[in-house]
Amino acid sequence: MNIHEYQTKELLKSFGVPVPDGRVADSEASAGMIAEEIGGERWVVKAQIHAGGRGKGGGVQLADSIDEVRKHADHIIGSRLITPQTNSAGKLVQRVLVEAAQNITREYYLGLIIDRVAQRITIIASASGGMDIEEVAKTDPDKVVRVAIDPAVGLPEFLCRKIAARIGLTGPLMPQAVKLMRALYRCFRDKDALMAEINPLAIVDGDRLLAIDAKMSFDGNAVHRYPEITNYRDFDEEDPKEVEASGHGLNYIALDGNVGCIVNGAGLAMATMDAISLHGGAPANFLDVGGGASPEKIANAFRIVRKDPNVKAILLNIFAGINRCDWVAEGVVQAMQKQAISEPVVVRLSGTNYELGQEILKKSGLPFIHAKDLDDAAGKAVGAVGNP
Amino acid sequence: MSVFINKNSRVIYQGFTGQHATFHAQEAIKHGTNIVAGVTPGKGGNTHLDRPVFDTVSDAVSQAGADVSGIFVPPQFAADAILEAIEAGIKTIVVIADGIPVQDMVRVKRYIIGHDSIIFGPNTAGVITPSECKVGIMPANIYQPGRIGVVSRSGTLNYEAVAQMTALGHGQSTSVGIGGDPINGANFVDVLSAFNDDPDTDAVVLIGEIGGTQEVDAAEWASANMNKPVIGFIAGVSAPTGRRMGHAGAIISGEADTAEAKMNRMEELGVHVVRNPADIGKTVDRVLKA
Numbered sequence: 001m002n003i004h005e006y007q008t009k010e011l012l013k014s015f016g017v018p019v020p021d022g023r024v025a026d027s028e029a030s031a032g033m034i035a036e037e038i039g040g041e042r043w044v045v046k047a048q049i050h051a052g053g054r055g056k057g058g059g060v061q062l063a064d065s066i067d068e069v070r071k072h073a074d075h076i077i078g079s080r081l082i083t084p085q086t087n088s089a090g091k092l093v094q095r096v097l098v099e100a101a102q103n104i105t106r107e108y109y110l111g112l113i114i115d116r117v118a119q120r121i122t123i124i125a126s127a128s129g130g131m132d133i134e135e136v137a138k139t140d141p142d143k144v145v146r147v148a149i150d151p152a153v154g155l156p157e158f159l160c161r162k163i164a165a166r167i168g169l170t171g172p173l174m175p176q177a178v179k180l181m182r183a184l185y186r187c188f189r190d191k192d193a194l195m196a197e198i199n200p201l202a203i204v205d206g207d208r209l210l211a212i213d214a215k216m217s218f219d220g221n222a223v224h225r226y227p228e229i230t231n232y233r234d235f236d237e238e239d240p241k242e243v244e245a246s247g248h249g250l251n252y253i254a255l256d257g258n259v260g261c262i263v264n265g266a267g268l269a270m271a272t273m274d275a276i277s278l279h280g281g282a283p284a285n286f287l288d289v290g291g292g293a294s295p296e297k298i299a300n301a302f303r304i305v306r307k308d309p310n311v312k313a314i315l316l317n318i319f320a321g322i323n324r325c326d327w328v329a330e331g332v333v334q335a336m337q338k339q340a341i342s343e344p345v346v347v348r349l350s351g352t353n354y355e356l357g358q359e360i361l362k363k364s365g366l367p368f369i370h371a372k373d374l375d376d377a378a379g380k381a382v383g384a385v386g387n388p
Numbered sequence: 389m390s391v392f393i394n395k396n397s398r399v400i401y402q403g404f405t406g407q408h409a410t411f412h413a414q415e416a417i418k419h420g421t422n423i424v425a426g427v428t429p430g431k432g433g434n435t436h437l438d439r440p441v442f443d444t445v446s447d448a449v450s451q452a453g454a455d456v457s458g459i460f461v462p463p464q465f466a467a468d469a470i471l472e473a474i475e476a477g478i479k480t481i482v483v484i485a486d487g488i489p490v491q492d493m494v495r496v497k498r499y500i501i502g503h504d505s506i507i508f509g510p511n512t513a514g515v516i517t518p519s520e521c522k523v524g525i526m527p528a529n530i531y532q533p534g535r536i537g538v539v540s541r542s543g544t545l546n547y548e549a550v551a552q553m554t555a556l557g558h559g560q561s562t563s564v565g566i567g568g569d570p571i572n573g574a575n576f577v578d579v580l581s582a583f584n585d586d587p588d589t590d591a592v593v594l595i596g597e598i599g600g601t602q603e604v605d606a607a608e609w610a611s612a613n614m615n616k617p618v619i620g621f622i623a624g625v626s627a628p629t630g631r632r633m634g635h636a637g638a639i640i641s642g643e644a645d646t647a648e649a650k651m652n653r654m655e656e657l658g659v660h661v662v663r664n665p666a667d668i669g670k671t672v673d674r675v676l677k678a
Contacts, residue, residue, distance in 0.1 A: 114490050116570045116600045116637070119497045134642065151498045192491050221463060222489035251634050255626075266568060266634025267542020267597055270623035271665035274647075277626040278664050286627070288634045291525070319547045321513060321527040351527045351547060374548060375666030 001218045003232040004048045006097040008214040011191070011229075016183040017198075018176075019211045022099030024048060031073030032066050034098040042101035045072040049091040050237040052215070053083035059093065062101055069098060094236065102210060107200035108167060109133050109144075110181065112188045114195070118148035121188065123155065123181065127167040129200035155185040169209075176209045191229055192222035241307055248300040250289055257282025259381050260305035260314040260343070262298070264289050264323050272317045275374055281382030284311045291322035298331025302339060313344045315381035317374065318351070325349045325357030333364045344369055344384035348377035390517035390562040391537065391582040391589070392480050392506070393456055397521045398424045400454040400478075402445065402461055402469045405436050409460035412484075412525050413437055416458075419528045421521045425452040445476035456480040458514065458523040466510060467492035474505045482523040483509030483573070493571035500573075507573025511635070512565035513543030524565065534559015536672060537583035539576060540595035541568050541635065545623055545665070549595055552669025558676065561589040568597070568635030576606035584614050591617045593672060594659070598624030599638045599645050604653050611657040617675050620659040621668055622647040 003011075006024040013019050021038050025031035035043045047059030054060050059081045061072040073096050082090035107129030115122035125145045128136045137144045145166045149155050157178050164170070164177035180201070188196050198211040223230050235243055245252030251266070255273075259281050263269035266288050273283040285308065289301055298316075305311060318328050332347060348371040349357045361368055369384060371377035393399075399416070403409045404426020414437065417423055425440045425448045432443030440452060448454040457478045461469045466485035473481045474496075488510045500507065508515055514524010518531040526543065530551045536558050540546040543565055550563060564579050566572055576594060583589045592614075596603035603622060610618050625647040627633050629640040640646055655661045662671045 114494070114570060116602075119571050120494055121491070151495050189491065192489050194490060219489050219491065221487045222491070224464075225489075253631050253633065255628065263544075265542055265544025266638060267540070267545030267595070267623050268548055270542075270597060270627055270633050270638070271545050271548065271621075273626040274623060275665055283626060286631075286633055319544045319551070321543065321547055322525045350551065351530065373552075373666065375664070378666070 001220050001223055001229070001233055002050045002237070003216060003218070003229070004050065004234065005046065005214060006048055006095070007232045008216045009211065011216070012184065012187055012211060012214055015187040017180055017187070017211055018209060019214070020099040020102060022097055024095050024097050025073060026095045027077065028070045028074040031096055031098050032070040035063070035066050035069040038098070038100050040100050043069050044099050044101045045069055045076065046097040046099070047076045047081050047093040048095040048097055049081055049093055050234070051083050051085040051091055053085050054081065057081045057083040057090070059083065073098070092236070102202065102204045102212060104212070105203040105206050107202050108169070109199045110184065110201045111197040111199070112184060112193070112195070115148055120148040120151065122146055122148045123163065123185070125163050125167050129202065133199065149185070154189070155182055157182070172207060173203065173209060180209055191226055192219045193217065194219050241304055245287070245304050248297060248304070250287060250297065250301055250304065252304055253286040254308060255283050255285050257284045258310045258312040258385055260284045260308065260311040262287050262289060262301045262305060262314065262316045264291070264293065264318050264320065268317065268319055272315065272374065272378065275378035276315065276382060279378045279382040281378070281385060284308050293323055293328060293331070295327050295331035295334055298328050299335040299338070302335035302341065306339065306341065306343070311343060313346065313381050313384040314341070315346045315377055317348045317377055320349070320351035320353065323352060325351065325353045326360060329357035329360035332368070333360060333366065336364070336366045346371050346377055346381040346384060348372070348374065390520065391579070391586050392562060392564065393515055393521040393523060394517050395420065395422065395520040397456045397480070398422055398453050399456045399458065399521065399523055400425050400427055400445070400448045400452070401458045402427045402473065403459065404428050404441060405431055406460060410437065412460070415528060416522045419522045420519055421523070424454055445472045445478060449476045449478065454478065456523060457482065459483045459485055461485060463487035467496050470496050470507060471499055474500055474503050477504070479505055481505055481507045481573070482514050483507060483512065483567070484514060484525060485509070486511040488569065490569070490571050493569065497571060506578065508564060509567035509569070509573060511569045512567035513546060515562065515564050517562045518560055530554055531563060532559040535561055535588060535590040537561050537586070537589040537592040538563040538595070539579040539583075539592065540565055541597050541637070542595065542623065545595055548665065549593055549621070549668040553593070553672050556669045556673045558669070558672050561586060568637055570600070570637040576602050577609045580606055580610055580614065580618070584616060589616065591619065591672065591676060593668065594618055594620045596620065596622045596650065597635065597638045598622065598627050598633065598640050598647050601644060603650050604644070607654040607657040607659050610659065618659045619662060619668070619671050619675055620651070620654050621662040621665060622650045623665065
């Protein structure tokens with residue numbers, strides 16, 4: 001689960017990470033008031049969306065007067081911001097973060113990730129801040145320090161000192177860096193984060209470390225432990241079909257093609273999409289109905305897949321282990337009868353209670369296209385798009 | 389023979405008396421699995437499915453001689469159950485639970501160091517040695533005893549591959565699910581290595597997915613160490629970058645993570661790569677007859 005920059009900073013601040021003075025605004029007027037409260041002579045107005053590269057899309061603006069803060073806020077709020085990480089339609093901006101602008105001396109990178117290779121939390125630091133760290137790691141790997149953290153001891157001070165020294169945070173900056181790294185790690189560990197990134201981490205006014213921009217994401221399987229993080233969820237940032245699907249216990253991801261897919265299990269769902277592509281078609285979505293799917297759940301899957309106007313045929317591929325083909329078949333029949341489905345529906349059933357499922361489909365008298373295996377199913381679904 | 393579990397395995401289920409565990413324990417018993425007991429805290433002293441229930445895994449080890457555990461407890465309690473199994477000296481731990489917080493698994497992986505246990509999963513359909521021992525949720529009827537080892541991240545894609553193989557008369561020595569999570573127990577190399585040492589496994593089918601480098605690492609290991617053919621498939625050629633495809637581990641974050649890149653590299657390393665998921669069985673047949 002991703003959260004906004006202003007939420008990340010609020011959270012990090014509560015753990016002791018120094019962040020710029022600032023607050024979030026949802027209107028031109030409140031942006032102006034916040035700037036007045038912060039005081040000073042220069043402010044930065046930052047669009048709050050779940051996508052990076054905001055500066056490149058014009059979503060980060062400097063202001064030299066309160067009027068200018070209002071002008072930028074007015075311009076950004078309600079606009080659709082297009083960045084290298086959004087699609088071509090961009091994302092609607094509903095809020096801006098207004099902060100005191102900083103006098104930056106130097107920029108660094110600091111991050112924590114779940115490292116699949118080390119099977120641990122790994123800290124990443126670099127003196128090349130403000131840039132895409134993956135790019136730096138590729139072109140100049142020596143400039144990126146990576147250390148896997150032993151969960152038995154956490155992130156001890158000596159390790160922070162070592163990392164700080166490697167990226168050149170020495171002298172009076174070193175104790176600040178140690179404190180900041182440990183605060184970031186504590187937040188990451190105590191809130192079950194999957195990713196945390198301070199980029200840039202900057203020296204301001206020549207002697208002070210400050211998190212200029214920050215981003216965090218959290219483990220969806222653990223957020224229920226932290227109501228304050230759950231409250232950060234912004235449904236406006238998510239595809240409404242995906243939100244509705246997750247409410248029904250379905251895992252749905254919209255894609256660009258026209259063959260709607262309903263499958264059990266993530267691996268088989270991907271393989272089904274692959275088989276469609278190999279037959280020259282294009283999947284309209286990834287959809288995993290999970291285990292023990294009830295007839296209602298299957299019917300809901302049909303409803304969600306058909307909300308995508310591009311869908312020209314639907315392929316249901318179920319290899320039942322923990323699922324039951326008879327329940328699935330009942331769900332398909334329910335969907336066909338109640339939803340007036342005009343698109344061709346290709347059904348491939350296999351596994352637990354296969355015979356019962358086939359019988360339910362046959363008895364219904366509905367016009368399914370029966371497929372005997374994965375290849376047959378993909379071929380018939382792609383064929384059906386061409387000849388509806 | 390087989391790897392990890394066989395007819396002599398003494399199996400317990402943790403979370404034994406729950407609805408899911410009960411159903412799958414019954415299925416496993418029908419398949420010949422030697423389930424010796426179950427563990428449900430607070431229900432020690434009772435009997436369930438004609439087997440004793442213990443409060444702790446330690447009791448199940450000392451009193452019933454358990455050496456394999458299937459973990460069926462809900463995900464928020466699963467890490468604790470795994471730690472308990474490791475501490476009690478269980479050798480093979482199969483974690484069916486799906487949705488365990490990633491950092492819980494980071495701590496489990498730290499704790500297992502120095503202990504003589506191996507974990508399969510989390511988020512696995514389980515491990516099965518056909519007609520001998522089944523610890524998991526897979527439909528037993530598609531498996532048949534034979535000489536092909538199978539290892540996969542995904543459960544249902546494992547069924548798909550196995551059904552194709554069985555239809556062509558190629559049974560399985562053992563089929564192992566390592567699970568779809570980013571932090572998991574045994575990896576592909578651990579399982580390949582066991583199959584390589586098993587005199588009754590002739591070839592291995594490896595089924596992977598986009599995300600991470602596990603499959604390529606496994607192919608590298610196989611190219612240096614395996615004396616048996618490996619047939620490989622990677623799901624997700626059509627998956628977009630940056631979107632998590634169901635499994636917590638299935639996300640393309642770098643070029644090396646794409647299915648295409650993985651399959652190309654595996655092919656270079658001598659793996660018999662299957663490009664079409666419908667051709668897994670046929671490829672096994674072709675490789676064995678070559």
